[in-house]
Amino acid sequence: MKKIEVFVEKANDGTYWGSTQNLPGGVSSYGNSFDELKQNLKAAFKDYLEVGRKLNENWVQEIEQLTEFEYQLDIASFFKLLPIKISAIAEKTGINPSLMRQYASGKANVSEKRAREIEKAIHELGEDLLSVSF
Missing domain, CATH: 3.30.2390 (TTHA1013/TTHA0281-like)
Known part of the structure; x- marks a missing residue:
């Protein structure tokens, strides 16, 4: 739908x-x-x-x-919205943490391909979190 x-x-x-x-x-x-x-x-x-x-x-x-x-x-708004460690997303995507911080702050432009890589890593992190129970 x-x-x-x-x-x-x-x-x-x-x-x-x-x-x-x-x-x-x-x-x-x-x-x-x-x-x-x-x-x-x-x-x-x-x-x-x-x-x-x-x-x-x-x-x-x-x-x-x-x-x-x-x-x-957009990437910058996402990182403003959620208190996620930028370095953890950088590591999961293989992106230099300094560059990821620039993406997160809106200081560097993100290509469509790179945005999809970041989105995929964030979704994988979400799936990992959903699989946890206490």
Whole structure:
């Protein structure tokens, strides 16, 4: 099933901003935390559907079937969002830790290929964490 794609950015003041990428007209919201952004975006999406229904928009039937949100971040925003050791991701990807810190701070541009390598390492780390139980 298609997901609602949301691009997320963290502003310098700490506010999280999110906007949909694949909906007619789009939906956006913000929050003081990532969790608050997600809650606010879901509420904004409900309002978006309600307005679409009232206006008898033809896209509503297709869009109201979407229930999952997929949050997309750039590398720098990801590292601002989560307290992950940059050196651990660098080691997992085989990237020089100094270069990884530059990617994480937004001081160096990340190629599409390198971004996919970093994303893969982060997903593998997530799978490793999910396999742990206490």
